Amino acid sequence: MAMDGDTRPNDLSAFWMPFTSNRQFKKNPRMFVSADRMHYTTADGRQVLDGTAGLWCCNAGHNRPKIVEAIQKQAAELDYAPAFQMGHPKAFELATKLVEMAPEPFTHAFYTNSGSEAVETALKIALAYHRVRGEGTRTRLIGRERGYHGVNFGGISVGGIVNNRKFFGSLLTGVDHLPHTHLPAVNSFTKGQPEHGVELADELERIVALHGAETIAAVIVEPMAGSTGVLMPPKGYLERLRAITEKHGILLIFDEVITGFGRLGSSFAAEHFGVMPDMITCAKGLTNGVIPMGAVLATSDIHDAFMQGPEEAIELFHGYTYSGNPIAAAAGLATLETYREEGLFERAAGLASYWGDGLHSLRDCPHVIDIRNMGLIGAIELEPIAGAPTKRAFSAFLKAYEKGILVRTTGDIIAMSPPLIIEKEHIDTLFGTLREVLNEIQ
Template identity: 55%
Template sequence: MSSPSKPVDMSAYWLPFTPNRYFHQNPKVMQSAKGAYYYDDHGRKLFDGLSGLWCSPLGHADPRIGAAISKQYETMDYCPAFQMASEATFSLASRIAKMAPKGLDKVFFTNSGSEAVDTALKIAIGYHRVMGNASRVRMIGRERAYHGVGMGGISVGGMVANRKMFTSLMIPGVDHLPHTLNLSQMAFSKGQPIWGAHLADELEKIVALHDANTIAAVILEPVQGSTGVIVPPEGYLQKIREICTKHGILLIFDEVITGFGRLGANFGADRFGVTPDMITFAKGITNGVIPMGGVLVRGDIYDSIIGNGGQEQAIEFFHGYTYSGHPIPTAAAHAVLDIFESDDVVNRAKALEPVLENGLHALKGKSGILDIRNFGLSGAIDLEPVPGKLGLRALKVLEACIERGALVRVAGDCIAVGPPFISKPEEVEFLCSVLGDAVDAAMKVK
């Protein structure tokens, strides 16, 4: 191992979603990335066990993406997002719509998953209003859900730490379904648990409490990612869809993590065979190289809002971003989708599923592991906490993984993994082996 590089002045940067005090005592500084690996300031080569932050399924520094960005910069670096758009943005929307479940054929571009969620919520409200159902304003989220950090997103989200400081800013009229993780019934499940479809019936109770005519939309992640890869029980999503259809409630799938191949299909909706009314996406669409997100919308929702927009010169939906459909992330997205097609990326991800599943579940029985779960090319391990120090165990696992040559994701005392689609089977096996050794090391912390 090489000597550490010159110390970095860290005094000015406020790190997001990071225990800043702990970080400054135990800094982790990355210096470069190539393929499926990061390289840190200690010269260590680290296998990227979570594809950046679920956002780099093609690994890092693919020259085809860089070339597309450079070419677009030389051609047109920016195009106003209002009243006009670049030709490539129109073609990207068409391309994404063709990948989506049938009927979701309109795309509204944003710059992130957080913006995509808030946009979808506004579309839901706008749709019901123009349909003469202005009383439908209530949103239904789910416990332990992560829907970004916009005011709408944290309101429908269900991660307590993300919400408690900002209670006064949350939108009114939000309720939450229970999450579906019950270790007494489904610990160490491989793939979808067989217990728990009945939890979808809680939506009927919420409808009965509030009246369907007050509810605009239900939003959920097909697989809850940020809270630690919570996989829906068999039949659960199908029942949610049936209840929403029955009561005229829009169903939004937040696929910021699960979209573009993570579950071995274009979208989680495809993998589970459940078509929502809207899908939010981000992350993988540009391989994390440059920010972009969006909302896939059912065509008739678009038609209703546009068709009720008044005079034709009037704006029908007062919403958008300066960088919606920006030419440079659009070029990156086209390059990413080109690679998905030419390199058969989704099928490569699907082929790695059993490798990850077998590697993770081989750790069952190790001291300190409370649960192991997986679906698609993603998985998580719940750890026994250090008494009185919530989250410390997982941080120690992260640090032990770095010492052994791999990066993983920490969420409380849960470790999440989601390797790049370009990984080799032996690299996924290495990740699981490192994780097992790191858990052993971290269990020594008292």
């Protein structure tokens, strides 16, 4: 290949884009060139209000000075340090800050580089935990229909989104799934947790009866399912799931890649719901989406089970080249400080009611069959076009972009999760524009 620097900057062919209709996009690309606080700037100079916090990740908004400065300073001071048998101070400092922010049972953080890797790590820790405790028969993993746990093999195996699974072979063996909690016939247009569906957690007892508790290592669920279209846990559901897992000695993992760092008005959904799992996966908002980083938060019971044998022995044969990367750690520290200094979690909790009222005001728009919300998350479910699923919502996404707002679609569901710095006037603009969009699409 020629290396003469003559590649055209506007040649879009080389980049195989993720989760994108590549051919459609490259015919009419949508390009962002800069961002600041609540807005992106497009290549043609338009301002687009960010209604999705990037991709559920820029919780503190864009171009935040403390985070930018931390990254710049760290890159000049220590750009990289290995995490295998070596360390650097900021990785330890961030881990301490993380467990201080997390609910009380969580005492340790294991670094990854994404939510997908955090899920893989938590699943491996769960399997290894039972092994080191002499219960090596516990190898089965339980996920949930419509669950999203990233795109690595473990994540898509316990996940339950069909298109993410069906192209990639037999996946992991020994995996089963709970039913999802979406019951539109009885829970439509819900604000917060729906009233019906707690009994769906009892399906775990059926799975235990089928396979035997002694074969099951862990259950992993999103406390509030995001990427599948914002599905809230029914009242009492998570509590019952926790009780059943404790009864049978099964670990419970909360995938909080989306719900972590203030999205529901608390540090984590575990705190919001008052239900404590054995591990929490997180990423996205950990560094405000600026630098890839994830983590698994574990209790002392999990961690200490590995701390046996000779001190010089490696306790867990797992990790990544970039675990605890110095620049990512610096970004994480600055992000957590920004959340704390600006009271963004409390801010999200304070705006949740106004957000929910604005969202539900769209109930009378054409094609809307359901609306649901919690914290600063919301979903509008549209009636699909017969024979053309997803087309109506995608049309809404394109028209919204043209009108200056960024939303996200999954299937025929419009999902929104704005930066926590959003103001009431931004909420008014977002839903006012969305009303125009919904009235115009076919």
